[in-house]
Amino acid sequence: MPTVPLLTDAEASAPARAVFDDIRAKRQTDYVNNFWRALAHDPAQLSATWERLQQVxxxxxxxxLVKELIYVAVSVANGCSYCVHSHTAAAKAKGMTPEMHGELLSVIAMASQxxxxxxxxxxPTDDRFTA
Amino acid sequence: MPTVPLLTDAEASAPARAVFDDIRAKRQTDYVNNFWRALAHDPAQLSATWERLQQVxxxxxxxxLVKELIYVAVSVANGCSYCVHSHTAAAKAKGMTPEMHGELLSVIAMASQxxxxxxxxxxPTDDRFTA
Amino acid sequence: MPTVPLLTDAEASAPARAVFDDIRAKRQTDYVNNFWRALAHDPAQLSATWERLQQVxxxxxxxxLVKELIYVAVSVANGCSYCVHSHTAAAKAKGMTPEMHGELLSVIAMASQxxxxxxxxxxPTDDRFTA
Amino acid sequence: MPTVPLLTDAEASAPARAVFDDIRAKRQTDYVNNFWRALAHDPAQLSATWERLQQVxxxxxxxxLVKELIYVAVSVANGCSYCVHSHTAAAKAKGMTPEMHGELLSVIAMASQxxxxxxxxxxPTDDRFTA
Amino acid sequence: MPTVPLLTDAEASAPARAVFDDIRAKRQTDYVNNFWRALAHDPAQLSATWERLQQVxxxxxxxxLVKELIYVAVSVANGCSYCVHSHTAAAKAKGMTPEMHGELLSVIAMASQxxxxxxxxxxPTDDRFTA
Amino acid sequence: MPTVPLLTDAEASAPARAVFDDIRAKRQTDYVNNFWRALAHDPAQLSATWERLQQVxxxxxxxxLVKELIYVAVSVANGCSYCVHSHTAAAKAKGMTPEMHGELLSVIAMASQxxxxxxxxxxPTDDRFTA
Known part of the structure; x- marks a missing residue:
């Protein structure tokens, strides 16, 4: 359960709905995922996040695809379950193969240890790393 | 200051020195960085870490290079100062340009937020992310 | 599922039940939430936590209310799902409006990035920040 | 030592220098702190961060002041040394008294535990927290 | 839901099944827990993890038992729900009493705060801690 | 540099000095380490922390000694440099041998990965772990 209701299109304010529509147009899908529907309670945050995400x-x-792999890595290290699921799915959609997925996890595991x-x-940091 | 002394070649045990020598040979350098000199107090951990790192x-x-970028991302999220320095240096050595560095940081920042x-x-995770 | 059973009043030891009763009296409710029922396996920890929480x-x-907002922020950064839910609910009960909630999240997101x-x-830390 | 050189005004690009100037004007000070000088290698990130920070x-x-307290709390939980220093200094500049600082730390400590x-x-989350 | 299907014995590759069999033999049980079935998509990672785990x-x-307590402590601090459950169960199987569990949690809580x-x-670190 | 001055005995309030004296008496040393001198700005927090620490x-x-090992493990996972140093020193003082230190680190590394x-x-958590 989220800490705020997920807003449907009918419940969202006009500025939030405009972001929903932009998400649909840019992603060429009818589906707006739960993250945006939860963020819609604060249209300024919703819009700022969506705009910056596209640039980044x-x-x-x-x-x-490399950016998605990095996104997954950060999400794992931060322990964000939603983000691990959504960005693993996004990475697969952008071409991540099972071999890439396995190697991504191996690097994350190695770095963690x-x-x-x-x-x-x-x-202490070696001098040569900061030269 | 480290929690254990960094071992010089003379102070390291034979198994640890053998790993130092392998690091030098594989990396084609005389330099063995501080991480390995601190790990050398436990030759089994030293050897296991070095062997697995090469595979991964x-x-x-x-x-x-992509693997180094992922390594930096995890190290940032885990707040490991030594690792951020050493793997940022490694990424530069493997060809990370300033533009790539900037984009890496932007993705890390975006994911963190x-x-x-x-x-x-x-x-809650959307059903379609787990299908 | 918790790692220990949640203790009912009947299952709790006398010292634990005394804390349950104090929670009910101070909060003017019959409800004792799951956190305390899980902690009740260790009455010393239960009592120490409840006493200190009231002081803090x-x-x-x-x-x-400001203290609850800070509590939510720490709970988010630590990724504690239970704590995010319970302290978001507590903040609402103490007067957090949707606008405040939105701003709280924006600050958390900004700080995270x-x-x-x-x-x-x-x-490196600027000298003037440590003067 | 930072992972990139801190850029002086002379070294910064025109778009980065424009952000430096805006920081000086808005904060009514000649001083631009190290965070912005490090970020200046990526003027788009520098500008996006500075613009969003002002809004938030x-x-x-x-x-x-409440926002600064929340910022400090997140920075502590994330273990960011630079951020703890800079936002503690900012909170003091905005009126945080020693008593407030002590209470802020007590809440952070309580939440952490x-x-x-x-x-x-x-x-498990109580049903009433998600109603 | 995992981000990859949990592999049954029939679905696992020969090298992965060999690890499953070794887990069964060493643990004297027919049961192979979900962690290994998820890891089985990458037999090299599966094997490396299982081999090193036994040594460690x-x-x-x-x-x-002391090692399991330490494992639980790290898993709590890293917020890994699966790991908290599996290693708490393992600690109980190795003899952790309710009193030990309570004390483990008290130390984790104290350290966290x-x-x-x-x-x-x-x-700043006292000189005597690094002597 | 700390975010507050470390208080000398002369600068500390009477209640804080009483805690300093108790630390000296219980630990049979003249030395009061920096953590307590920083906490002394808030005598209530200082006293509560010192009292609870002794019990735990x-x-x-x-x-x-086992408790100190757990304390080190949590401190590493939370990335607290001061705490890693002070509790590693405390563990050594309580009898941690180099072999124990090596094994502690191996378990922490294994758990992290x-x-x-x-x-x-x-x-997903196996049913048998929550039975």
Whole structure:
């Protein structure tokens, strides 16, 4: 259960509905997922998040699939169940193969363990890493 | 300051020194960074970590630079200062441009904020993400 | 499912039941929520937590609603689902309006993203912040 | 040491310098703190962050000091040293007294411990919290 | 719902099934828990994780029950629901009494709150702790 | 640098000094470490933390060294540098050998990586773990 009701199109304010419509148009789907329907209680936050997300995830020096893999990695490290599900699904939709998924998880697992070891040992940063 | 002394080659046990030598050979450098010198107090952990790291970070379905970007992302989310420095340096050495670095940080920032929003709202996972 | 059974009044020890009764009296309700029923397996922890909670959340230099907002923020950052639900409900009961809720979430989202950016960039603290 | 050089005004691009100037004008100070100088390598991220920060932290249903307290709480939970320093300083500048600071820390400490307990016990959410 | 199907014995590849069989033999049970069935999509990760887990959790300078308590503590701090459940169950199977469970939770709660306080106060490390 | 000055005995209030004196008496040392000197700005928090810490860390169903190992594990997972240093030092003072330290770190590393894998895979909890 969410901490606020998920707003249907009928319940959403006009500015929120405009974002819903833009999501539909840009993603070429009728479906608006739960995250946006929960955010719709605050149209300013909804709009700011949607606008920035499009800029950040657009093709650039990194391709959109790589960006999704990074998004999944952060979501796992932050323990966000919803985000792990939604961005794993998005990565698959953008071409993530089972082999890529396996390697993504292996890197996340490796990093998680060496992060813990470096923190437990309080390893000082080598000068050459900050040159 | 680390919680254990960083072991020099002379102080390390034979099994630990063998890992140091393998690091030098595989990386084609004389330099062994602090993480391994701190881990050397436990040669079994040192060896297991080094062996698995090579397997995980090798070219595969994902290329090594993409894997470094994912490593940085996890390290940031886990707040590991040493790891952020060492893997940002590694990513640069593997070809991360300033543009890629900027985009990596933008995705990490975006994910961090939507992770927080989805958790605060306790958004239920859409059925289609788990189909 | 909890990792221990939730204790009913009949199952709880006398010291635990005394805390249940105090919760009912102080909160003027018959309802004792699941957190306390799970903690009741360790009456010393139950009592220490309940006593300290009352001191910490009492009116002081900060008013109780502000304290609840801070509580929600920490619970979100720590990814505690139960705590997000219970303290969001408590904040509403203490007067949090939808507008306040929206602003609370916006600050949490903003902080989450700048926390990540500052960590990724390993920004050194300005001298003036520690003067 | 940061992972990128902190840009001086002379080193920053024109769009980044424009943000620096806006920070100076809005905050009525000559000082631009390190966070912005590190972010300046990516003028789009710099500008997006600064613009959204002003909207989020402006007076609204919550006053700016309360927002700073929430910001500190999230920064502590995320373990961001830079952010703890900068937002504690900002809270003091906006009127946080030592008593308020003490109460803020007490709530953060209380939430941190009950978050851990609820997670360790995997307490199921009470129906009434999601009604 | 997992992000990948849990593989039955029939669906698992030969190398993955070999790990399942080894789990059954070493644990003297017919049951293979969900974690391994999800990991089975990547037999290399499955095998590496299972092999290392046995080495790490074997009796040594610390006994297996103490190791399980530490495992639970890390899982709580990382907010991993599955891991809290599975390792709490494992600790009980290895002899954790209700008294030990209560004390484990009290230490986790205490550490969580002093971790937050030390981070909020940015307490500098005493020289004597690093001597 | 801390976010508040560390209080000397002369600067501390009478109730805070009384806690300092109790720390000295119970620990049979003249030294009061920085954590308590920073907490001393809020004598109620100082006293509550010190009192509860003694109860929690006293011998019980778990011995004090095991409790310190758990404390270190939580501190690592929460990324608290001060706490990692102070509780690693405390564990050594209570008899942690280098072998125990190595095994502690191996368990923390193992748990960190399986926590990440279980979260990334969103593995559903097996019924038998909650029976």
């Amino acid at each position: 995830m657009a093709p650039g020096a990194l391709d959109p 060496t992060n813990a070891l470096a923190t437990a040992l309080q390893v | 970070m090798a070219p595969g379905a994902l290329d090594p 939507t992770n927080a929003l989805a958790t605060a709202l306790q958004v | 959340m009492a009116p002081g230099a900060l008013d109780p 700048t926390n990540a950016l500052a960590t990724a960039l390993q920004v | 932290m402006a007076p609204g249903a919550l006053d700016p 009950t978050n851990a307990l609820a997670t360790a016990l995997q307490v | 959790m074997a009796p040594g300078a610390l006994d297996p 002093t971790n937050a306080l030390a981070t909020a106060l940015q307490v | 860390m006293a011998p019980g169903a778990l011995d004090p 399986t926590n990440a894998l279980a979260t990334a895979l969103q593995v």
